[in-house]
Amino acid sequence: MLLSPALEISAVLFTLGVAGVLLRRNTIVIFMCVELMLNAVNLTFVALAQPLGIGGQVFVFFVMAVAAAEAAVGLAIILAVYRHKQSVSLQNMNLLKD
Amino acid sequence: MTGTAVDLIWLAPALALLGFVLNGTLALARPATKTAVSIIGVGVLLGAFAIGIAVFRSFVALHTDAPVVFQYWSWIPVGSLQVNVGFQVDQLSTVMLLVVTGVGSLIHMFSVGYMQEDPGYARYFAYLNLFVFFMLLLVLGSSFPVMFVGWEGVGLCSYLLIGFWFSDKVNADAGRKAFIMNRIGDFGFMVAMFMIFWSTGSLDFGTVFSHAPTAFVAGGGAITAITLFLFLGCTGKSAQIPLYTWLPDAMAGPTPVSALIHAATMVTAGVYLVARCNLLFAMAPVSGAVVAGVGALTALFAATIALKQWDIKRVLAYSTISQLGYMFVAVGTGGAAISAGIFHLATHAFFKALLFLGSGSVIFAMHRAYHASHSHEDAQDMRNMGGLARHMPWTTTLMWIATLAIAGVPPLSGFFSKDEILTAVFARGTPQPAWLVFGGLGLVTALLTAFYMTRLMLYTFHGPNRTGEEECRHLFEAPWIMTAPLLVLGLLSFAGGLLNVPELYHGNAWLQHWLEPISRSSVALLPETHLATSTEWMLVGIAVAVAAIGIVGAWRLLNLETIVPARSAPAERGFARVLRNKWYVDEIYDALIVRPIVWLSREVLWKRIDQQVIDGALVNGAARGTRAVGWANRWLQTGQVGVYVAVFLVGVLLLLWRAMS
Numbered sequence: 229m230l231l232s233p234a235l236e237i238s239a240v241l242f243t244l245g246v247a248g249v250l251l252r253r254n255t256i257v258i259f260m261c262v263e264l265m266l267n268a269v270n271l272t273f274v275a276l277a278q279p280l281g282i283g284g285q286v287f288v289f290f291v292m293a294v295a296a297a298e299a300a301v302g303l304a305i306i307l308a309v310y311r312h313k314q315s316v317s318l319q320n321m322n323l324l325k326d
Numbered sequence: 327m328t329g330t331a332v333d334l335i336w337l338a339p340a341l342a343l344l345g346f347v348l349n350g351t352l353a354l355a356r357p358a359t360k361t362a363v364s365i366i367g368v369g370v371l372l373g374a375f376a377i378g379i380a381v382f383r384s385f386v387a388l389h390t391d392a393p394v395v396f397q398y399w400s401w402i403p404v405g406s407l408q409v410n411v412g413f414q415v416d417q418l419s420t421v422m423l424l425v426v427t428g429v430g431s432l433i434h435m436f437s438v439g440y441m442q443e444d445p446g447y448a449r450y451f452a453y454l455n456l457f458v459f460f461m462l463l464l465v466l467g468s469s470f471p472v473m474f475v476g477w478e479g480v481g482l483c484s485y486l487l488i489g490f491w492f493s494d495k496v497n498a499d500a501g502r503k504a505f506i507m508n509r510i511g512d513f514g515f516m517v518a519m520f521m522i523f524w525s526t527g528s529l530d531f532g533t534v535f536s537h538a539p540t541a542f543v544a545g546g547g548a549i550t551a552i553t554l555f556l557f558l559g560c561t562g563k564s565a566q567i568p569l570y571t572w573l574p575d576a577m578a579g580p581t582p583v584s585a586l587i588h589a590a591t592m593v594t595a596g597v598y599l600v601a602r603c604n605l606l607f608a609m610a611p612v613s614g615a616v617v618a619g620v621g622a623l624t625a626l627f628a629a630t631i632a633l634k635q636w637d638i639k640r641v642l643a644y645s646t647i648s649q650l651g652y653m654f655v656a657v658g659t660g661g662a663a664i665s666a667g668i669f670h671l672a673t674h675a676f677f678k679a680l681l682f683l684g685s686g687s688v689i690f691a692m693h694r695a696y697h698a699s700h701s702h703e704d705a706q707d708m709r710n711m712g713g714l715a716r717h718m719p720w721t722t723t724l725m726w727i728a729t730l731a732i733a734g735v736p737p738l739s740g741f742f743s744k745d746e747i748l749t750a751v752f753a754r755g756t757p758q759p760a761w762l763v764f765g766g767l768g769l770v771t772a773l774l775t776a777f778y779m780t781r782l783m784l785y786t787f788h789g790p791n792r793t794g795e796e797e798c799r800h801l802f803e804a805p806w807i808m809t810a811p812l813l814v815l816g817l818l819s820f821a822g823g824l825l826n827v828p829e830l831y832h833g834n835a836w837l838q839h840w841l842e843p844i845s846r847s848s849v850a851l852l853p854e855t856h857l858a859t860s861t862e863w864m865l866v867g868i869a870v871a872v873a874a875i876g877i878v879g880a881w882r883l884l885n886l887e888t889i890v891p892a893r894s895a896p897a898e899r900g901f902a903r904v905l906r907n908k909w910y911v912d913e914i915y916d917a918l919i920v921r922p923i924v925w926l927s928r929e930v931l932w933k934r935i936d937q938q939v940i941d942g943a944l945v946n947g948a949a950r951g952t953r954a955v956g957w958a959n960r961w962l963q964t965g966q967v968g969v970y971v972a973v974f975l976v977g978v979l980l981l982l983w984r985a986m987s
Binding site for chain 2 (some may be wrong): 246250318322
């Protein structure tokens with residue numbers, strides 16, 4: 229039925245997310261792109277739950293819970309970094325190099 | 327189990343071990359203890375001696391030719407190799423048991439006086455007891471491995487006691503030298519053990535000797551190699567050419583140690599080993615000849631060195647090497663001559679222990695005299711002595727007895743034992759002329775022995791006194807605890823010949839008959855030897871004449887008036903200098919063996935292999951390699967999260983592509 233369009237949309241959404249993570253510099257935008265990728269996966273789970281059984285839908289709740297927790301922690305980190313550097317641009321975050 | 331006192335044999339070594347444990351504990355916990363240590367140290371030895379006598383009496387009463395073997399527990403059960411910890415009581419081991427514990431007791435008693443002032447008193451007695459334990463293990467063990475444990479153990483104790491005053495580098499070096507030289511010999515012993523096991527499938531004396539006639543071809547390569555390797559062990563432990571050089575240096579230890587370990591007991595272990603394996607040596611005629619030949623050469627060689635030594639203990643050390651050579655001539659001859667070797671071992675234990683203890687009493691007196699006058703002269707140099715007979719009459723008399731005994735003056739003990747050896751050797755010379763040469767060397771040695779021993783006595787006890795006026799007033803006889811053992815040993819040196827008065831003098835040759843079961847199997851393998859009675863008398867005549875010439879010669883040739891104290895003595899010249907410097911053997915060994923090994927270790931093994939290969943290439947090389955790889959891969963680490971994500975993505979896509987295609 230709607231399986232094929234649903235998978236196509238989720239593929240598009242996921243690619244958009246990946247492209248966003250790769251191309252944007254603003255940490256908050258990258259963060260939203262990650263959320264986008266998670267939700268694309270959620271859509272895949274839900275779509276595939278139709279032919280394959282209820283397990284996919286159960287997994288979606290897990291992903292949502294983890295995504296919520298991640299959003300809380302991630303935003304807190306970004307805030308802390310912003311207080312420290314007055315910026316949320318990824319280019320200024322390269323301490324690992326040194 | 328025999329149900330007699332023979333069963334108690336385990337108590338003898340156990341007592342010595344107990345003494346070691348108690349004295350060792352005291353040495354650690356209360357090093358200043360003296361009385362308790364003396365009682366324990368001497369007490370366990372007297373106990374062991376009493377047990378030795380009891381065992382001996384019961385064993386005689388058993389009237390058995392076969393050895394009584396006790397297997398206590400299984401020690402090394404590995405496949406077909408089954409080694410038990412066991413003791414063997416037979417004619418040979420009982421004789422050794424009595425010599426070790428008897429002479430050992432006397433020397434322990436002497437030590438009580440000699441070491442009284444030493445701060446390491448308890449440690450000393452702990453080591454001495456441990457030595458006796460290992461020595462008893464060596465002579466009582468019923469198999470090669472048990473004997474080997476004793477063999478190594480006495481070596482350890484010898485090392486510990488030579489280096490007893492280890493704060494002086496010389497003493498510590500002497501201990502190390504003894505240990506290393508002995509290791510070379512022990513290697514031979516071990517190889518021989520492996521080969522014996524390979525050939526006979528056992529290491530028990532009983533099994534090996536009963537299988538030997540079938541397992542080996544008489545005179546074949548295997549048996550010759552085994553016996554030669556065994557003899558290599560003997561040359562180490564019993565100080566024969568080429569491994570004898572440790573023994574003179576071993577004199578760095580306390581004098582009673584020299585008497586017990588480096589004269590009376592440990593160094594005779596090699597003689598005991600050859601006597602124990604006489605069947606194997608009889609099956610390998612070449613090895614027998616090598617043993618006798620090396621013994622004869624060593625006897626002569628060491629005797630020449632003894633002629634020109636000034637240190638009283640060194641003269642005795644070389645004399646010991648020389649007399650051990652004599653014993654090896656006897657046991658190398660094999661057959662009935664084994665008993666002559668063991669006989670000489672016993673009498674030598676008596677008179678050489680007496681000589682060493684006597685010299686100990688002299689050194690003790692000299693030390694006290696120098697201590698009183700705050701002088702720092704060498705208390706062991708004979709040039710500093712002279713005329714001590716006036717101050718130490720007992721020691722002088724007793725040492726003269728020992729000197730006459732070792733020189734072979736009838737009817738003292740050494741005369742009988744030495745004559746026994748010479749007779750056996752010359753008898754063997756009839757079928758095999760090589761033995762005539764060995765006998766000839768023995769006679770020359772006897773001459774030199776008489777000479778250097780008389781020289782030692784004259785320089786030490788007679789002539790003008792060279793200690794100095796002040797010291798003279800402080801020279802006294804040692805306390806009774808030291809002279810009493812000397813008296814007993816003097817008696818034994820005098821009358822020890824009674825053990826084995828040959829049939830030539832209508833004696834009963836007790837020891838010879840007693841040891842017959844030991845050598846019975848090898849007698850059949852050796853050529854028939856017999857000397858005419860007239861020849862025997864002639865030999866006796868020659869031997870006595872040689873001893874007399876040596877003693878009188880020393881008396882006439884040495885001018886006691888011209889000796890000057892060591893500090894102002896001129897250096898020897900010409901041949902005397904070669905002898906004084908021990909034929910430069912130490913220097914030759916140093917140049918040929920020690921220096922090349924040190925060079926190899928320092929220049930190649932240390933500077934090349936260790937520093938450059940291991941440290942340089944392997945250890946630091948690994949670190950350098952890691953750093954280079956890290957440096958090369960630095961550019962991957964940009965610190966930009968975007969780059970990491972991109973790489974990650976490429977990786978995932980690659981994996982996906984791999985999984986799909």
